[in-house]
Amino acid sequence: MPIARRLALATLACCLAVTARAEAPMRGHGGPVRALAVTADGTRALSGSFDASAILWSVEDGAALRVLRSHDGAVNAVALLPDGGLVTGGEDGRIALWRDGSEPERIVVTHAGPVSGVAVAPDGRRIASSSWDGTARITPLDGGPALVRTGHQGNVNGVAFLPDGRLVTAGYDATVRIWPEVGPAVTVPFDTPVNAVVAAPDGEIAAAGADGTLSLLRPDGGLRARLEVGPRPVVALALSPDGRTLAAATVGGAVAIVDRAGAQVRLTLVGPGLPVWSLAFRGDDELVTGGGDRLVRLWNLRTGEPIGPLAMARPADALAAYAGDRGAEVFRACEACHTLTPEGGNRAGPTLHGVFGRRIATVPDYPYSPAFRRLDIVWTPETVARLFEIGPARFTPGTKMPEQTITTAEDRAALVRFLERATR
Template identity: 70%
Template sequence: MPRSLLVAGAVLLLLLALVPARADAPMRGHGGPVRALAVSPDGRLAISGSFDQSAILWRIEDGTALAVLRFHDGAVNAVAALPDGRMATGGEDGRVALWQPGRAEPVAVFADHAGPVAGLAVSPDGARLASAAWDGTVRVWALAGGATRVLAEHKGNVNGVAFLPDGRVVSAGYDATLRIWPEDGAALSVTLPSPLNAVAATKDGEIVTACADGSVRMLRADGSERAAVAIPPSPVTALALSPDGARVAAATVGGAVAVIDRREARLLLTLVGPGLPVWSLAFRSDGELLTGGSDRLVRRWDVRTGEPIGPLALTRPSDDLAAFKGERGAEVFRACAACHTLTADGGNRAGPTLHGVFGRPIATAPGYTFSQALRRLDIVWNAETIAKLFEIGPSRYTPGTKMPEQTIRDPGDREALVRFLERATR
């Protein structure tokens, strides 16, 4: 058994006893943006991964959260559903976890990546799991045991991976290359006009990829381009294929989701949500799509009509900083609000809650999984240490952090932020 499975407290499967949910309501439970989605082959269950470091298993029909899966030290960037009912999660910590329904911990962990896992794919026969990571590699795991295949030709982050019907692997990278990997030997490399954010493969062998230039491109299995569809103005962040392969759903940072007729390479309709970034997509059936985004919800859509299934709030989430309007420190903190809450009932998001942070030793916020590197640091958060964090940057002051690199160069802005946090986190 992998050593990581023996670490006490690393895994928590929390069964939720909830009041029955409305069947037409969005699935609500994550404390951060929903980064990844997958649907079980029978269409009954979904799994979502979030920047809040958790995955949630849902019963789609009534929106009930069946379990919360906590294992990863960082955002859950990728999820996958296997034909046998198991599910996989991939995290910012570089690990891939395999879950069996009803089990309180992963049944297997693959921990060979040296960077965040950004994509997962299951082979057509269900025997292999491929992971794409920001260490520049794709790894193909034999689920029944055996050697791991490492595919390492990309020059930078690998953002997506898929399997062609014949078992070949396709990978999409930030280096603007799509690579098609034979069973042995070097990959066929296809250079496209911009970095690639996602990739999918159809049952008839076509490859669909999402580009940062706002286009969705369809390529034949030999790498030649068949068609392209422009979806301006935002980068395309995620893709999903309908089970029959007829439709492609493409998500954008701008918040809209394009539904494309794949064979005709024609935009059919646009799903318009709250205007917040959409990070994940998964078809439940040929007519129903699930989306996840920065509003922390999983939504259901009828892709034949373009209408949401259930109510759609077209307003942004409540502004927790509205009470501090006009304060410079609150405006500086606004960039942090997506990952951190301030109040006792705010909870953890992608980062731990800052409630009670003053006087708290680093890596001790309750309910949040911290890296071992942070646990070894001797830092107590106060006005001086918080100011220092933003003066020299998280990677230098707190090595091993998952916090995005950022500094505040203006001493006045740092002082205003510290004063604001002293009041807002009491």
């Protein structure tokens, strides 16, 4: 082949590759996107997923720059260090520090349960982590001893640093705790479990409730405001760099954009209807979201619209045939992780096809945790109902399922009836 023709074809191939990359969304995870962080200059995003990987993205063109694989289980938390380091926290209880290369530089922390959140201290030299082992830890990155905070009764779901360096934790025990450097924590009680927490530059604390509320606390723990952001649990929070705007995501798929000073919802972002598990601001006027559709999306907060190629068409509704069925509506919170039919296969969770009468942890080719495999449960209408009555963490210790309950007996019964029909 003549050299000129080879050069022309090579040039065309490069152009096509660039075009394809520019038109592609941030699509690469094999499970729901559980965690997000964005660099200060907005050029890079780090995502963690139920598929046990983290991906470093170029935000402008949607290209995956690095895929990080080290965790044995979902990557539930990510953070970016001021010096360019990457931090990932997993369902395996480990927190890894990444620099260059395909392997982590080192394992920074090992919890006895899944890591649920990671925060970087204002000085950039320490990280805080929360875990379902009931503890939070402040760990110096120089290798010094960790400071362990105990006191929550159950899962610690989120962690943040106040500007003065104090630690704030959010718990499944329906409390937010503010930890001084020494002495007991200030404990703020809530009516329902607290799923996430962030701290503003002026020290105000925002806490996400499982009852769909967003609470704004003063630095001493006093309540300044509480507002409803949705009927479904709020599962993720993010704060804009200027501290003026909060984003609160719900398991129902909507994201409330909140003016913090006025404690009012300014805008609601509506996606494809699947849970939004993670949020991060890109500057003050753009938001990055990750959720049950496995995509990372970018939103314009001035218009409330998705930006460019990251806006994907609404996926086919697998539950359309069950319109009007209350059990199908309850199941919508589960469909991001579970399919119902033989051809659906496994997602972040195993397929539910043929679930009734099946012993727990027996779906072929699904990576169950060792603790889960040791459980002696057969799925029946009674055991499925009990799972959602008391919550997965209590009924199936060692599960990878997000913690959630169905509060009414009527909805639990409707879900069971639906599953009996849909999973045959």
